[in-house]
Amino acid sequence: MKKRDIYLLSPTPEEGTIPLPMISFSLVTDKIDFDGCDILLFTSKQAVKSAEAIDTGWKKYPAVAIGPATKKQIETLGGSVIYHPSSFYGETLSQHIVTYFKDKKILYLRPQKVSFDTKGYLERAGIEVQEQVLYETSCADYPNEEAPSKGAVIIFTSPSTVNCFFQNFEWDQSYTAVLIGEATKKYLKPDMNYVVADEPLIQSCIEKANSLVE
Structure with missing residues (x-):
């Protein structure tokens, strides 16, 4: 058989x-605006790779990572992870950020399309979120x-x-x-x-x- x-x-x-x-990935910007942010938020390892390709200065900022693969990618490229959740889904991560980082200004570096509205969730909880789309996917x-x-x-x-x-x-x-x-x-x-x-x-x-x- x-x-x-x-x-x-x-x-x-x-x-x-x-x-x-x-899927394939392509960058949609050639710069990242870090102005005023305290920490970075990554929800995919491709976002980390995209940040590295655009501006290696992202490594100056501590990062929150969703999922072990994203955490590993950040650390492999020389960044620092200050928090990663024990559960790996957007809503759980957002709840934890509300708990631990309510006084921080977060820059969410993301793909064009996301499966969970992290920015909206955090802003409803009173957390200031900037976001920047770094890349898009195509089939x-x-x-x-x-x-x-x-x-x-x-x-x-x-x-x-x-x-x-x-x-x-x-x-x-x-x-x-x-x-x-x-x-x-x-x-x-x-x-x-x-x-x-x-x-x-x-x-x-x-x-x-x-x-x-x-």
Whole structure:
């Protein structure tokens, strides 16, 4: 019996998976306005990479990070993380910021589209938030013949990868989805077979996928 293929939809290929990147990133600005901010807020590692490409001065400011991958990216590039939450979703992070950073001026460096209105939530709680869009995402374009094979396990690493997948392919009932987190679940179509990774990390997604094909 043929082993089930594992497809990874994130932009970075990983060993043991078939790369099928669904999104690409492009910068939408060439400067960051840090004026008046005390701390930075990052909700994705791509935002950190984008900040690094635009102005390395971001590392002068302490950062709040959502998720371990974002925290790791900040530290890898030489920034400092003063807080990262134990839960990895926008609403939980925003509640924690209200608790710990109510007197701080926050600069939220973000993608063009976000799955949770962090700025709106914080401002309703009385926290001053500046925000700047650093990058945008776009969907890849694939012909039908590049659809995942029957029985495939497909790793979705963000809501964007779900949306872009369905711009390209139909869902086959033989597929199983592996999701990087609960927030991605609400973007699925009805009756899709799925599991959620134990941690919101690509490596954890791959481990979960491997457990399905063994």
